[in-house]
Amino acid sequence: MTKLKSLEDLFEHEVKDLYSAEKQLLEALPKMAETASDSRLKKVFENHLKETQIQKERLEKVFEICGLSAGRKKCEAMEGLIEEGQSMIDEKATAEVKDAGLIASAQRIEHYEISGYGTARHFAERLGKTEAVKLLEETLKEEQKADTLLNDLAKSYINEKAMSQ
Numbered sequence: 001m002t003k004l005k006s007l008e009d010l011f012e013h014e015v016k017d018l019y020s021a022e023k024q025l026l027e028a029l030p031k032m033a034e035t036a037s038d039s040r041l042k043k044v045f046e047n048h049l050k051e052t053q054i055q056k057e058r059l060e061k062v063f064e065i066c067g068l069s070a071g072r073k074k075c076e077a078m079e080g081l082i083e084e085g086q087s088m089i090d091e092k093a094t095a096e097v098k099d100a101g102l103i104a105s106a107q108r109i110e111h112y113e114i115s116g117y118g119t120a121r122h123f124a125e126r127l128g129k130t131e132a133v134k135l136l137e138e139t140l141k142e143e144q145k146a147d148t149l150l151n152d153l154a155k156s157y158i159n160e161k162a163m164s165q
Contacts, residue, residue, distance in 0.1 A: 011123040015062055016071050018116050021078035022056040025109065028082045032102055037095035041102065041153055048146050055139045062124075062132045081109045100162040103154045110147040117143055 004010050029052060033045035063070055085105035091098065121136040 007123055008127060011120065011127060011129075012066075012068050013073070014116065014120040014123060015059060015066075015068065016073040017075045017077075018113070018120060019056065019059045019063075019070050020073050020075035021113065021116065022052055022059060024075065024078045024082055025052050026056065028085060031089060032085060032106065035089045036099055036102055038099045038153070038158060041099055041158065044146070044149050044153065045106070051142050051146070055142065058135045058139055062135050065131050066129060077112060078109070081105070081112060084108065094162075096158070096161040096164075099158050100154065103150050103158060107147055107150050107154075110143055110150065113143045114140065114147065 004013060026049070029045055029049040033042050033049065036042040036045055060070070062068075085102070088098065088101040088105045091101065093101065117136055117140040121133055121140055124132040124136055
């Protein structure tokens, strides 16, 4: 384990963690989309899969402009969040209840990413990495939008449908 001696080291650690998280999510999102029974929820997952690929590429640009390598760090938090999502996929539940559960699992993931990107963006800002700030901010906004879309689906009708089961 590398010793973190500066904000620069911590920034690198955070960006590597986010990169690992995005790579893991690229494997998990297709399963969530496939499991979702609601067509709008399925579409949100499919669209976020495309966005996640772009976000991974954006992080690769951050590595490049900051002179860093992606390394082999594993985001254990994302691994755990995805395991929870997989548990929901495997759960014996009605389609409507499972959709509500998938949203809950996905929102946990989005909140983790929002926190991570917000922190990394702030570190980049403090370190004067203006190009990295822009790239991280772009992804942060996408993660916030994904969370809002999921929340809107849950509140507008999916949770209601799950209640009537």
